[in-house]
Amino acid sequence: MKLLNFIALFAISYAIASCTNSSTESTSAEASEETERTGQAFIKDEGSTPNCLQIALGSPDHTTLVAAVQAAQVENALVNVGPLTVFAPTNAAFAALPEGTVENLLKPENKGALADILKYHVTPGNLKADFLTKFKKIGQANNQNVAITVVDGKAVIGGANIIASVPAGNGIVHVIDAVLLPPPAE
Amino acid sequence: MKKIFKKSFLLLLSAAIFTACSNGKKSDSGALSGSAAEKVYVKPGDHDEFYAFISGGFSGQLAVYGLPSGRLFKVIPVFSQDAEKAYGYNEETKPMLNTSHGFVPWDDSHHPDISQTAGELDGRYLFINGNNTPRIAKVDLTTFETTEIIEVPNSAGNHSSSFVTENTEYVVAGTRFSVPVPQRDMPINEYKGNFKGALSFISVDPEDGEMDIKFQIIMPGFNYDLSHPGRGDSHGWFFFTTYNTEEASTLLEVNASQNDKDFIAAINWKKVEAYVNGGGGKKMPANYAHNVYSEETHTATSTMKKSVTVVDPREIPGAVYLLPTPKSPHGCDVDPSGEYIVGSGKLSSNLTVHSFSNMIKAIDEENFDGDAYGIPILSFDAVNTGTVEQAGLGPLHTEFDGEGNAYTTFFISSEVVKWKLGTWEVVDRKPTYYSVGHLMIPGGNSRKPFGKYVVAMNKITKDRYLPTGPEVTQSAQLFDISGDKMELLLDFPTIGEPHYAAGIPADLIAKNSKKFYALEDNKHPYAVKNEADTRVERKGKDVHIYMTTIRSHFAPDNIEGIKVGDKVYFHVTNLEQDYDVPHGVSMIGANTSELLIMPGQTETFTWEPKQVGVWPFYCTDFCSALHQEMQGYVRVSPRSSTLPLSWSLGEDIE
Numbered sequence: 007m008k009l010l011n012f013i014a015l016f017a018i019s020y021a022i023a024s025c026t027n028s029s030t031e032s033t034s035a036e037a038s039e040e041t042e043r044t045g046q047a048f049i050k051d052e053g054s055t056p057n058c059l060q061i062a063l064g065s066p067d068h069t070t071l072v073a074a075v076q077a078a079q080v081e082n083a084l085v086n087v088g089p090l091t092v093f094a095p096t097n098a099a100f101a102a103l104p105e106g107t108v109e110n111l112l113k114p115e116n117k118g119a120l121a122d123i124l125k126y127h128v129t130p131g132n133l134k135a136d137f138l139t140k141f142k143k144i145g146q147a148n149n150q151n152v153a154i155t156v157v158d159g160k161a162v163i164g165g166a167n168i169i170a171s172v173p174a175g176n177g178i179v180h181v182i183d184a185v186l187l188p189p190p191a192e
Numbered sequence: 193m194k195k196i197f198k199k200s201f202l203l204l205l206s207a208a209i210f211t212a213c214s215n216g217k218k219s220d221s222g223a224l225s226g227s228a229a230e231k232v233y234v235k236p237g238d239h240d241e242f243y244a245f246i247s248g249g250f251s252g253q254l255a256v257y258g259l260p261s262g263r264l265f266k267v268i269p270v271f272s273q274d275a276e277k278a279y280g281y282n283e284e285t286k287p288m289l290n291t292s293h294g295f296v297p298w299d300d301s302h303h304p305d306i307s308q309t310a311g312e313l314d315g316r317y318l319f320i321n322g323n324n325t326p327r328i329a330k331v332d333l334t335t336f337e338t339t340e341i342i343e344v345p346n347s348a349g350n351h352s353s354s355f356v357t358e359n360t361e362y363v364v365a366g367t368r369f370s371v372p373v374p375q376r377d378m379p380i381n382e383y384k385g386n387f388k389g390a391l392s393f394i395s396v397d398p399e400d401g402e403m404d405i406k407f408q409i410i411m412p413g414f415n416y417d418l419s420h421p422g423r424g425d426s427h428g429w430f431f432f433t434t435y436n437t438e439e440a441s442t443l444l445e446v447n448a449s450q451n452d453k454d455f456i457a458a459i460n461w462k463k464v465e466a467y468v469n470g471g472g473g474k475k476m477p478a479n480y481a482h483n484v485y486s487e488e489t490h491t492a493t494s495t496m497k498k499s500v501t502v503v504d505p506r507e508i509p510g511a512v513y514l515l516p517t518p519k520s521p522h523g524c525d526v527d528p529s530g531e532y533i534v535g536s537g538k539l540s541s542n543l544t545v546h547s548f549s550n551m552i553k554a555i556d557e558e559n560f561d562g563d564a565y566g567i568p569i570l571s572f573d574a575v576n577t578g579t580v581e582q583a584g585l586g587p588l589h590t591e592f593d594g595e596g597n598a599y600t601t602f603f604i605s606s607e608v609v610k611w612k613l614g615t616w617e618v619v620d621r622k623p624t625y626y627s628v629g630h631l632m633i634p635g636g637n638s639r640k641p642f643g644k645y646v647v648a649m650n651k652i653t654k655d656r657y658l659p660t661g662p663e664v665t666q667s668a669q670l671f672d673i674s675g676d677k678m679e680l681l682l683d684f685p686t687i688g689e690p691h692y693a694a695g696i697p698a699d700l701i702a703k704n705s706k707k708f709y710a711l712e713d714n715k716h717p718y719a720v721k722n723e724a725d726t727r728v729e730r731k732g733k734d735v736h737i738y739m740t741t742i743r744s745h746f747a748p749d750n751i752e753g754i755k756v757g758d759k760v761y762f763h764v765t766n767l768e769q770d771y772d773v774p775h776g777v778s779m780i781g782a783n784t785s786e787l788l789i790m791p792g793q794t795e796t797f798t799w800e801p802k803q804v805g806v807w808p809f810y811c812t813d814f815c816s817a818l819h820q821e822m823q824g825y826v827r828v829s830p831r832s833s834t835l836p837l838s839w840s841l842g843e844d845i846e
Contacts, residue, residue, distance in 0.1 A: 053707050055769040087773060087816045089743035130817050132743060137842065175770040176743065 249689025593643025634695030749824030776812030
């Protein structure tokens with residue numbers, strides 16, 4: 007009796023499993039395909055004005071920043087329709103951080119912290135360098151503010167100087183000489 | 193016992209579930225619904241295999257769909273004003289709708305056809321006819337915009353249009369209604385013998401595509417219903433169906449059905465072209481608009497043309513013959529080889545097929561059966577090569593798959609019928625829902641059809657969709673024709689009446705699609721290319737604002753010194769140079785539409801402020817994260833005000 011019972015149960019569960027199998031398979035196939043990186047950052051478009059990400063990618067002075075953006079997987083945040091103002095620390099600015107800081111941030115387990123720092127370098131709006139002097143502070147994409155001071159008529163962003171400014175298709179990139187570190191959360 | 197019974201019942205049940213399940217699976221993969229869904233499913237983010245350009249009929253526009261999904265991508269405004277895109281509303285495109293009757297904001301768009309090289313689709317242009325106030329439009333398939341419209345004089349009911357010859361030498365437009373040529377004040381009942389039908393051959397410049405009416409053949413006063421070019425050996429000929437050869441002017445539903453046979457008119461256009469090139473024909477006074485949109489100035493200009501070359505076919509021996517064809521033929525379709533000319537007698541149940549080689553033989557042997565107004569009528573038995581017998585009721589149009597099969601729509605019996613060229617046997621039929629007009633196979637009007645799908649376009653849908661009051665959508669139906677039997681895959685709603693369509697493999701067009709207009713090439717007289725040059729100028733009561741847009745502001749965005757009674761021109765240049773970043777603009781109380789300005793483009797709207805106050809304008813296209821911040825103000829003072837003009841961005845007005 008028990009055997010019959012078991013066979014019956016097995017048959018039922020097998021029947022149900024085989025019913026659902028096909029759909030499970032197709033779902034998993036979908037899922038694996040979608041793990042490929044997709045989004046606006048990965049559209050091939052050579053004709054448009056370079057966006058903030060493309061400007062960083064094309065700059066030999068920003069290889070550390072690009073590595074950080076890729077490690078944190080925030081590319082799509084830099085290519086959306088914007089408008090965005092991106093503060094882009096140079097390689098020298100990253101090198102000036104205490105030894106081991108960058109290496110530590112690039113570790114996979116620190117992806118969240120790295121993304122937070124990078125978002126602290128982005129603000130909505132197309133804010134030209136002279137326009138920035140009109141603000142006391144600006145709100146960054148990680149939800150924290152960065153203070154702006156005016157020194158010799160020029161805007162200084164969280165202690166960093168603007169070395170150069172490059173208009174982008176989706177905003178503007180200001181090259182800065184120091185990495186902006188978010189203040190500790192209150 | 194009881195227990196055993198119970199257990200065996202359980203076993204049985206499991207077997208039943210198992211069977212039911214595998215049965216279900218079988219029917220999923222085998223039955224129509226399951227596989228049809230797979231065949232039309234285009235995964236999110238994937239692209240369709242074909243473009244389908246489906247005319248909007250009485251909407252006056254042209255809609256762009258993907259096949260096999262039936263997804264709608266764009267409605268291209270052609271003959272009707274479109275407030276969404278400012279077509280026919282902004283200062284730049286108003287001239288596109290100019291005619292000899294003035295500004296005509298609507299038409300009835302009918303037959304799209306794609307340009308060809310060596311008899312195959314080349315994907316450069318699409319031509320489409322306006323039926324009501326006779327016009328031919330050209331759509332540029334790199335920008336998907338209407339770039340040229342030419343009015344057709346001496347014509348009325350521009351229906352047997354706009355089909356192209358093998359190398360797009362000509363786009364052809366025949367008149368459905370015959371009229372006095374030239375137009376004059378005369379009694380309607382003196383139609384017979386006095387009204388004329390003009391068949392217009394519009395040359396297309398091989399370099400820039402510009403259209404020009406090369407000649408008009410002035411034919412007897414029949415109704416010229418549809419037409420198609422010859423191809424292959426018959427390249428150089430054009431074929432037109434006629435009805436109302438009775439030349440009735442009233443109650444045509446009775447009076448135009450008296451003759452047992454009407455005609456297909458065969459025109460040797462190469463002969464007529466040589467005659468005209470040799471100085472033949474005569475220049476006749478005329479008045480018709482030629483409207484051209486320039487991609488450089490982003491502006492259309494309308495020029496009135498004052499003469500047209502007309503040709504009396506009787507003066508060119510061997511140029512025109514009439515092929516008797518039963519029962520008021522509607523569709524006039526030529527197979528990909530160019531040998532078979534199919535006439536669909538719409539009041540008949542048969543299809544009549546003429547042979548081009550038989551026609552040439554009959555001409556050589558002068559096998560005539562009288563004449564009509566001096567035009568030889570060829571003997572029916574000499575030109576006819578076959579009849580598709582009792583194929584259905586009310587045949588209208590035929591397309592070909594390039595594999596020796598033809599597909600004909602039957603309006604009255606609501607079906608598509610597949611039959612074989614040469615044997616004339618019917619091999620398949622499928623119902624449509626309901627009352628099908630045209631059908632389309634991608635590349636159907638060419639030497640090389642892409643015979644994978646046929647799209648049937650229905651006039652009536654009744655219960656096919658959720659009801660929407662008395663007016664319900666019309667529809668297109670997609671059939672898979674790759675097998676022996678046609679398979680209905682999909683119904684999809686259309687814009688206006690899906691009158692006819694042109695289909696083309698996506699890869700012939702997608703790679704050429706323009707992403708934006710280069711700002712440096714913008715030669716619009718009111719363009720400004722940077723914010724420093726933005727300004728406001730007054731010329732009497734006209735005030736011109738040279739404005740720019742970029743994410744996410746207008747420059748200038750504060751303007752003062754405008755007065756009640758001024759006419760304010762907003763000339764707005766979109767400074768963006770990015771794919772898919774248009775900006776829009778609208779002004780409170782402006783008696784016109786918004787603007788929708790593509791990157792690098794300049795467009796203009798006018799506003800005549802009637803009330804004192806401070807009035808806002810804003811961006812209407814959700815352009816960016818700060819779209820809601822993209823706004824501005826205009827201060828309107830009384831007429832007597834002496835406040836000077838001033839404008840600014842990001843500062844107090846000084």
